[in-house]
Structure formats: C-alpha cells, structure tokens
Amino acid sequence: MNDLVAFPDRATGFVPQRLTEARLALQISRAELARDLHLTGQAIGYYETGDRRPDMSVLLRISEILRQPVSFFLSASPAFDGLRGTRFFRSIGTRSNKVNQALDVKTKWLWELVGFVSKHIKLPAVSLPDVPAPQSETGYHVREIEEITTQVRRHWGLGDGPIANVIALFETHGIVVTRFELGSDEIDAFSCWIRQRPYVLLGSEKKSSSRSRFDAAHELGHLLLHRHIAQEDLEDKAVRDHIESEANTFAGAFLLPRSAMLREFYSARMKHLEGLKSRWRVSMQAIAHRAKTIGIIDEHQYILFRKQISHNRWHKNEPLDDVIPMEQPNWLLKCWQLLTDKQIVREAGLEDETGFSLELVARLFGHETLKTKAALAPKMVFRLSE
Amino acid sequence: MTADNPAEEFVDTEIPSRVRHLFPSALRRAYAAADQTMERDSYLGTPGARYQRGDLIMLAASYEFQELVKSNDLPFDGTWEFFARPTGKHFVMLSDRARITTNQIADPKKRPRRAVFRENYAELNEQSLFDDAEEIARQRAAAAHDRERRLLHVLHGYQDLDFVCLAYPHPEKNRHIYRTQNLMRLPHDIDSGLPPAEGPQESPTPQALENLERHIRDDE
Numbered sequence: 001m002n003d004l005v006a007f008p009d010r011a012t013g014f015v016p017q018r019l020t021e022a023r024l025a026l027q028i029s030r031a032e033l034a035r036d037l038h039l040t041g042q043a044i045g046y047y048e049t050g051d052r053r054p055d056m057s058v059l060l061r062i063s064e065i066l067r068q069p070v071s072f073f074l075s076a077s078p079a080f081d082g083l084r085g086t087r088f089f090r091s092i093g094t095r096s097n098k099v100n101q102a103l104d105v106k107t108k109w110l111w112e113l114v115g116f117v118s119k120h121i122k123l124p125a126v127s128l129p130d131v132p133a134p135q136s137e138t139g140y141h142v143r144e145i146e147e148i149t150t151q152v153r154r155h156w157g158l159g160d161g162p163i164a165n166v167i168a169l170f171e172t173h174g175i176v177v178t179r180f181e182l183g184s185d186e187i188d189a190f191s192c193w194i195r196q197r198p199y200v201l202l203g204s205e206k207k208s209s210s211r212s213r214f215d216a217a218h219e220l221g222h223l224l225l226h227r228h229i230a231q232e233d234l235e236d237k238a239v240r241d242h243i244e245s246e247a248n249t250f251a252g253a254f255l256l257p258r259s260a261m262l263r264e265f266y267s268a269r270m271k272h273l274e275g276l277k278s279r280w281r282v283s284m285q286a287i288a289h290r291a292k293t294i295g296i297i298d299e300h301q302y303i304l305f306r307k308q309i310s311h312n313r314w315h316k317n318e319p320l321d322d323v324i325p326m327e328q329p330n331w332l333l334k335c336w337q338l339l340t341d342k343q344i345v346r347e348a349g350l351e352d353e354t355g356f357s358l359e360l361v362a363r364l365f366g367h368e369t370l371k372t373k374a375a376l377a378p379k380m381v382f383r384l385s386e
Numbered sequence: 387m388t389a390d391n392p393a394e395e396f397v398d399t400e401i402p403s404r405v406r407h408l409f410p411s412a413l414r415r416a417y418a419a420a421d422q423t424m425e426r427d428s429y430l431g432t433p434g435a436r437y438q439r440g441d442l443i444m445l446a447a448s449y450e451f452q453e454l455v456k457s458n459d460l461p462f463d464g465t466w467e468f469f470a471r472p473t474g475k476h477f478v479m480l481s482d483r484a485r486i487t488t489n490q491i492a493d494p495k496k497r498p499r500r501a502v503f504r505e506n507y508a509e510l511n512e513q514s515l516f517d518d519a520e521e522i523a524r525q526r527a528a529a530a531h532d533r534e535r536r537l538l539h540v541l542h543g544y545q546d547l548d549f550v551c552l553a554y555p556h557p558e559k560n561r562h563i564y565r566t567q568n569l570m571r572l573p574h575d576i577d578s579g580l581p582p583a584e585g586p587q588e589s590p591t592p593q594a595l596e597n598l599e600r601h602i603r604d605d606e
Contacts, residue, residue: 121592161581169585260581262459263407266414268422279580295453296415301422330589338592 014059016050017077022066023048025105027098027183036065068357075355078115080108081195099184106180107201109356110364111194114176116354117335120344124331126174126197129155131224140225140246142293148224149253160257162280166213167327170200170220177216177329179204179366191219198223202329204366208321210283214251216327221250252290255282261294268297268305270312274319284318285309332365393554393564397538400484401552405460409540410550410569412454416446417547440490440544447488447542448477455479462486485535490543497555497562498539541565 023033023044030044037044037058046052054062063070114123131148134140140148153160156173163169170177175198182189182203188211189202200219206212226243233239264276268291273284280287292302309315339345345353354361420442424430430442448466455464462479469476479486489498539553539562553565 120596121594124590156585158584159581161584164583164585164587168587168589171589172586259459262454263411264580266411267418269418272418295457297419301419304422304426331592334589335592338594342594344594344596 014047014053014073015075015077016048018068018073018075019044019062019066020048021077021105021108022062022068022072024098024101025109026066027102028066033062033065037061067359069351069355071352072355072357078112080111099182099187102183103187103190103201106364107192107194107199109360110176110178110199110201113354113356113361113364114197114332117332117339120339121335123197124172124174127155128152128173128175128198128224139242140249142249145221145225145246145249146253146258149250150257152220152224152254153257160260163213163255165327166216166255167202167329170216171329171331174198175200175220175223176332177202177366178332178364179212179329180363181205189215189219191223193223193227207326208283208317209324209326210277210281210286210318210321212326213281214255214283214286217251217254218247220254221247225250249293252286252293256280256287256290258294261290261296265291265296268301270308270319273305277318277320278324281324284314329366333367336361336365391564396483396536397552397554397564397566400481400538401486402461406552406566406569408454408459409552410547412450413447413542413547413550416443416450419446419449444476444488444490451479451488452477480535481538483535484538486538486540488540488542491541492544494541494543494549494551494553494565494568495561497553497560498541 023030030048031041034041034044039058043052047054059070059073063073117123129151131151132144134144156169167177177200179202182201182205185205187203188206189200191198191200193199200216200223202212202215202219206215222243225246229239229243234243264279265287266272268288270284273287276282276287277284282290288297288302288305291297292299297305309318340350350361351357356364420439423442424435424439429435451460452464454460455462460479462481465478465480466475467478468474476487491498537555539551539555541551541553542549548568548570550569551565551567552569553562555561556563
C-alpha cells in the first residue's frame with residue numbers, strides 16, 4: 001500500500017460498506033478489529049451501519065490494519081448487481097463462512113477494477129456459444145456434454161488438439177481470469193457471470209499446472225452448463241455433487257476430445273500416461289478417468305491404475321508436475337502496464353484513481369507486485385498525531 | 387484419385403483413410419489389456435496360458451472394435467460370428483460391401499490360414515419366425531447382399547504388435563491381392579501429423595480506448 005496519505009475529502013464522506021468489505025476480505029471479525037483499534041465491537045458496528053463515523057486518527061489506523069488507502073473508505077461502493085447464476089465455489093461443502101464472504105468481497109472488487117480498466121481499455125468481446133439445456137430433467141448426459149465441448153472448441157476455432165494455454169484462450173474470448181490466494185485448501189477455483197461477462201478465479205495454492213488447467217476447464221463447464229442454477233439450489237448436496245460431476249465431465253471432454261483419445265490412448269500404463277500428460281498437459285489421473293468415461297479402459301483397469309497412483313503416492317503430485325509451467329493470467333496485468341506506460345492514469349495517484357491499494361490490485365490481478373515508477377519512488381509519510 | 391489396383395480402390399472405399407488411425411491404437415489397447423490381465427492373474431502366468439496369449443489378444447481386439455463400432459467411430463455394423471468350427475465367436479465388422487475380420491498372423495505377406503465361414507447364416511430358421519411375405523423377402527435380400535460382401539482382413543501380430551495392415555485376400559492363393567502399408571509405421575507419420583497445440587499462447591494485447599477513438603477519427 002502506498003504510504004502517501006491524502007487527506008480525506010469530507011464532502012464525499014466515510015462509506016460504511018467499505019469498512020465491512022475490507023474487514024470481511026481479511027476475514028477479521030468486528031471484535032478482532034475493535035481489539036486492534038482499542039475500541040468496542042459496538043463502535044465498529046456503528047461505523048458499519050453508518051450511525052457513526054470514525055474520526056481521522058481512527059480512520060488512519062483502520063486503513064493500516066485493513067491494508068487499504070484512506071481513499072478506499074471514502075469512495076462509493078457500487079451496487080454489486082447483475083450477478084447471474086451463482087458463484088460455483090469448488091468443494092463448496094467445506095468452505096467456511098469467513099472464506100466465502102472474503103471471496104465474495106474480492107470478486108466484487110475484481111469486478112470494480114475491471115470496470116475501472118474498461119473506462120480506458122477495450123475489453124475483449126465475450127464469445128461463448130449458447131449451449132442447449134439438458135434433454136433430461138435429471139441433467140446432461142455424457143453424450144450431450146461431449147457435443148457441447150465440441151461446439152465450444154469449434155466456436156473458438158479449435159480442432160481436437162491439445163490446448164496451448166487455457167487461460168490465454170479464455171482471456172482471448174472475453175473471460176476475465178485471475179489467480180490469487182483463495183484462503184482455503186478446499187477451494188481450487190470458482191466462477192460467475194457478472195453483467196454478462198464471465199469471471200474465472202483460480203487459486204494460487206495449487207502448484208500443478210495440469211490440475212490448474214483442469215480447474216479452469218471445470219469452471220468453464222459451470223459457466224456454460226449451470227448459468228441458470230440459483231445459489232439456493234446449491235444448498236442441496238445432491239445438486240452440488242451432480243453439477244460438479246457434470247463440470248468434471250465437461251473439463252475432461254474439453255481438454256481431451258474423444259477422437260484424440262481414441263487415436264492416442266492405448267494403455268493405462270504409467271509410462272504411456274506420462275507421455276500423454278506431457279503432450280496434453282492434463283494430469284495422468286484425469287487422462288485415465290477420461291479413458292474410463294469413453295470406455296477405452298474398463299472399471300477394473302481403472303481401479304488398477306488408481307492402485308498404482310496410491311502405491312506411488314501420486315495423488316497430489318504426479319510426474320511432470322514440476323516440469324510443466326504454470327499458466328498465468330496476464331491480460332489484466334498487461335492492461336495495467338498499458339495504463340501506466342501510456343500515462344493514461346497518473347502513477348502518483350494510482351490508489352486514489354482506483355480506490356484500492358496497489359498491493360490489493362496486484363493480488364487481484366494475479367501477481368505479487370505491480371511494477372510502477374511510483375512504487376519505486378521514495379515514500380513520503382504523513383502521520384497525524386493521535 | 388482412383389487407385390490403379392481395383393482391390394486397393396475397394397479397400398479405400400470400404401475402410402476410408404480417415405478412420406485407419408483407429409486400427410493401430412485399438413490393437414495397441416488390446417495387446418496392452420491382454421498383457422495387463424496376464425500380469426494381474428497368476429493363473430494366466432502358466433506356460434499353458436502364455437501359449438494362448440493370442441486368444442486373449444483376439445478377445446480384447448474383438449472388444450475394442452466392437453466398442454468403436456458401437457460408438458460410430460468406425461462406420462460399420464458389427465456382428466459376432468462363429469468360427470468355421472464353432473469353437474468360439476469372433477467380432478466381424480460389416481461395411482457396405484465388405485466383411486472385415488481381424489487376424490493375427492506371423493507374416494503380413496501371407497494370407498491367414500483359410501477361414502471358412504458359415505454360409506447362409508442369415509437364412510437360418512427364417513421361415514418359422516416370419517409369416518409376413520414382405521419380411522421374408524427383405525430377409526432374403528439382406529442375406530443375399532451379405533453373401534456378396536467381399537472379405538477384408540485386418541492383419542496384426544504376432545507376439546508383439548509389429549504390424550497392422552488392411553488386406554484384400556486372394557480367393558485361392560496364399561497371398562493378398564492388395565495389402566496396405568504397415569499402419570504401425572504411421573506412428574512416425576502420426577507423431578509428426580498429430581494435431582499440434584492449438585489456441586493462443588499468450589494473453590491478448592489490450593488496446594486503449596483513446597487509440598481506438600483516434601483510429602476512428604483517422605478513418606473519417
């Protein structure tokens with residue numbers, strides 16, 4: 001965060017919702033924040049409802065604790081509407097409320113930042129095909145999902161070969177992709193539609209590129225197949241399990257087209273699977289599962305394969321995981337560089353322009369830091385006496 | 387383009403080149419499945435069982451081709467037929483004008499030992515099953531059409547999967563009128579001909595709105 005403090009514009013005033021957002025994003029309770037501020041939890045409650053305003057010294061400490069510039073707490077919080085479908089948190093069953101709320105806030109902030117970027121930069125047009133509803137009330141049949149994945153590939157001008165870079169492909173077709181720490185081992189990725197634009201948020205905790213590509217394809221499955229499922233539907237575990245299964249089938253079929261598998265897959269032996277993994281950048285476990293789905297190997301062969309995975313302790317880390325490079329979302333970062341390089345936004349006032357700390361912007365854009373001239377400049381710190 | 391050899395033309399028509407890559411991969415899977423089964427089950431580790439490894443491969447190959455036909459990846463019909471001596475059944479693929487059998491042999495240049503297929507199988511018991519004259523006529527026409535199908539071989543073998551060829555056997559001599567190149571050699575071609583990685587390698591380059599606006603002004 002930039003330590004240069006701008007005095008608040010009192011005309012704009014303190015925005016209570018921003019305090020709530022910043023607190024939830026860091027998974028800090030009112031009581032915890034109150035303790036750090038030497039205040040009561042009730043006082044924080046008043047600030048968040050707008051019944052009282054923090055004075056400047058408190059606001060400065062809030063800014064420090066919640067790692068946002070003062071200007072953040074003074075900027076209006078736009079209504080987060082236009083959210084369609086639902087946020088498909090993977091491993092939804094075990095997420096805690098705190099993590100869930102933090103991810104909700106960060107999704108909103110990402111949307112705000114994309115809105116800021118869109119004032120200066122042309123966003124890639126969203127180009128996803130309309131997919132048919134399932135023929136059965138019980139959901140999509142594997143065959144239907146196969147057809148949809150082929151439809152998507154053709155829509156994007158792809159044949160049936162390996163996908164060079166899943167994230168770049170998504171970004172090219174208008175999907176906003178980012179990767180940051182999601183704060184839970186149980187959540188690999190999630191996705192949502194906001195005002196007709198799809199977002200995919202990937203966790204940075206996962207270190208395997210092939211698994212992360214699968215996560216991204218899984219989310220694409222949710223975006224296309226489950227756009228109209230309401231959040232409350234996900235309270236039912238059977239529904240959750242079903243859509244997860246469909247999204248997994250989608251990911252397998254999208255990354256490993258049936259025709260290619262029939263041509264290239266001929267054995268569940270580890271050496272052969274390793275070769276396929278190297279070419280397709282999909283985990284050996286996902287390849288074997290796909291082979292079972294297609295019927296190239298039977299249940300028994302698949303069980304044997306699973307036993308070998310267990311024997312080698314390759315559940316989480318397979319061969320080549322340390323070799324295949326991780327794909328990174330770069331479009332937002334490129335936008336940022338364009339904005340600063342062309343001086344479309346003033347570097348000196350970047351935090352004020354966006355309303356967010358640069359540290360947060362960097363993280364939401366999928367990077368540890370943002371290299372700006374301002375960030376490299378000597379910092380001037382004004383502190384008010386308490 | 388028309389082949390010089392009518393038998394070649396026949397094979398090309400009945401088994402189009404677009405599906406030929408499926409034959410080596412299906413047979414690779416069959417050999418691998420047979421070997422995995424033999425490794426897994428100790429009773430298949432005996433000398434007697436090892437001697438009959440070819441039978442397991444034949445069963446696995448039949449299964450692979452059956453699945454490819456079922457899924458329409460191979461544009462054929464399929465049927466399980468008795469061997470000449472009804473000691474077992476094997477899977478036969480039926481194209482419009484050919485009956486395609488799978489044969490394990492030691493030498494791809496030689497025709498498999500003469501296999502005699504049951505004739506008139508489609509007419510068996512038809513009289514007792516159908517009273518409808520039209521249906522009987524249809525059955526007879528279908529059977530006649532079936533008898534007119536030429537025999538084509540998918541040759542592969544033997545202990546190792548060294549070759550896979552499609553062949554049009556000579557009706558009398560111990561050779562083929564036409565045989566394709568070894569499809570197993572296609573891996574070199576296939577490796578180089580496999581679809582390359584597709585799609586963008588990098589994130590798109592953003593374009594500032596003011597530039598767009600300038601372009602529009604320039605165009606005007």
